[in-house]
Amino acid sequence: MARLFGTDGVRGLANADLSPELATAVAAAAARVLVETDASHRPIAVVGRDPRASGEMLEAAVVAGLTSAGADVLLAGILPTPALAFLTGCAGADVGIMLSASHNPMPDNGIKLFARGGHKLPDIVEDHIEATLRTTFTRPTGAQIGRVRPLAGGHERYVQHLLSTVANPLDGIRVVVDCAHGAAYAMAPETYRRAGAEVTAIGAEPDGLNINDGCGSSHLGPLIHTVIATGADLGIAHDGDADRCLAVDRAGNVVDGDAILAVCALALRDGGRLRENTVVATVMSNLGLHHAMRAQGISVHTTPVGDRYVLEQLNREDLSLGGEQSGHMIFREHATTGDGLLTALQLMDRMAGSSRTLGELAAVMERLPQVLINVKVSDKLAVASSEEVAEAVNSAQDELGDSGRILLRPSGTEHLVRVMVEAPTQEQAEAIATKLAEIVAVA
Numbered sequence: 001m002a003r004l005f006g007t008d009g010v011r012g013l014a015n016a017d018l019s020p021e022l023a024t025a026v027a028a029a030a031a032r033v034l035v036e037t038d039a040s041h042r043p044i045a046v047v048g049r050d051p052r053a054s055g056e057m058l059e060a061a062v063v064a065g066l067t068s069a070g071a072d073v074l075l076a077g078i079l080p081t082p083a084l085a086f087l088t089g090c091a092g093a094d095v096g097i098m099l100s101a102s103h104n105p106m107p108d109n110g111i112k113l114f115a116r117g118g119h120k121l122p123d124i125v126e127d128h129i130e131a132t133l134r135t136t137f138t139r140p141t142g143a144q145i146g147r148v149r150p151l152a153g154g155h156e157r158y159v160q161h162l163l164s165t166v167a168n169p170l171d172g173i174r175v176v177v178d179c180a181h182g183a184a185y186a187m188a189p190e191t192y193r194r195a196g197a198e199v200t201a202i203g204a205e206p207d208g209l210n211i212n213d214g215c216g217s218s219h220l221g222p223l224i225h226t227v228i229a230t231g232a233d234l235g236i237a238h239d240g241d242a243d244r245c246l247a248v249d250r251a252g253n254v255v256d257g258d259a260i261l262a263v264c265a266l267a268l269r270d271g272g273r274l275r276e277n278t279v280v281a282t283v284m285s286n287l288g289l290h291h292a293m294r295a296q297g298i299s300v301h302t303t304p305v306g307d308r309y310v311l312e313q314l315n316r317e318d319l320s321l322g323g324e325q326s327g328h329m330i331f332r333e334h335a336t337t338g339d340g341l342l343t344a345l346q347l348m349d350r351m352a353g354s355s356r357t358l359g360e361l362a363a364v365m366e367r368l369p370q371v372l373i374n375v376k377v378s379d380k381l382a383v384a385s386s387e388e389v390a391e392a393v394n395s396a397q398d399e400l401g402d403s404g405r406i407l408l409r410p411s412g413t414e415h416l417v418r419v420m421v422e423a424p425t426q427e428q429a430e431a432i433a434t435k436l437a438e439i440v441a442v443a
Helices: 020-034 054-068 081-090 123-132 154-163 187-194 221-230 257-270 287-295 307-317 340-354 358-362 380-384 387-403 426-441
Strands: 010-013 044-049 072-078 095-099 108-115 148-150 174-178 198-202 234-237 246-249 278-282 299-303 321-323 329-331 370-376 405-410 416-422
Touching: 020 054, 020 095, 020 108, 020 123, 044 054, 044 081, 054 072, 054 095, 054 108, 072 081, 072 154, 081 095, 081 108, 081 154, 081 340, 108 123, 154 187, 154 340, 174 187, 174 221, 174 340, 187 198, 187 340, 198 221, 221 234, 221 246, 234 340, 246 257, 246 358, 257 278, 257 287, 257 321, 257 329, 257 340, 257 358, 278 287, 278 307, 287 299, 299 307, 307 321, 307 329, 329 340, 340 358, 370 426, 380 405, 380 416, 387 405, 387 426, 405 426, 416 426
Parallel strands: 044 072, 044 095, 072 148, 174 198, 174 234, 278 299, 278 321
Antiparallel strands: 010 108, 095 108, 234 246, 321 329, 370 416, 405 416
């Protein structure tokens, strides 16, 4: 039986793979696992969602599950995932639940769980919750059934937290922000304006159906066009739940998560706040990041893909900054999870404090040509155990030697195997990736 939890919570086609019944059961099980048994303690849960239409249905199901397990629910409404994590900590809640499928298309949805303090759950706790789904329990009755009320003032509290992290006024910086018709459609433009920036917002009219539809961090074309057309200094792209941030410089060049991590690492180092002169990245980060950081005297430690693994490494080694190429950045001093709005503010703060353009700052890193092909497969385990795939990968790695690398990684949320190749030239990377993708597809 496949594991219910993927790289980032439970995700699937809403009202099919992710049914209201499953959402109710997961919420009730999470409350039972994450809440200590204490007769004097009334459990509290914070629930938020992104704007996709199925979120309304799943919010009702999750609330039913939580209250049926005796937890009181604070409804946070539509807000970014990092805001939900922050408010879970602020409210002293036992559990936080965010309903979002992040960058996935509108028909999908997901359940992201946070423990006390707003921390994502380790695998062992997710496995405990999954096991609890299959057990019965004595449901509370009468006054012991959970109650529901709005979380008053939560949005403003989060915005104030974000603004407190900015050291330099952003006056004079012109930014275009693509909100992906998602959870940050109102909060991101407001926050950047209150920090002093001149803001043009696109992808900021959610209707429940258009989230991530040709916009946001997975579709940078509209952002690039608007940045160039308006003469802005930079563009910021968020995904549906705004835990990601990608950027575009004034010339329309993409500044991905690796480059953002490099820029922010140098900013923290120059301010004396980069602990151990070390950053944490994932196995998907470009070799160019490693080269750039080494040249600056900064070490890079790597983890599996997923910002919770980055955070675990940061906590384990008491480090301050980590991130993913996809745009998840964790500033451990300020957040417990990837935070797209916080990342954008720190990037603009560096621009303001250094009086340098984003293009100038991002030039610290030179990317190796990298090709990533998402291969649809019916059985990810069969690919992982295939001798033919292993032989092809070994042969290609021998061809590259130390000048490049190959990574095959099954998606944690979709029926995909990601084939990533870095090589000295784009042509070589494309040729190797295409050949491997063909072998993976039939494995």
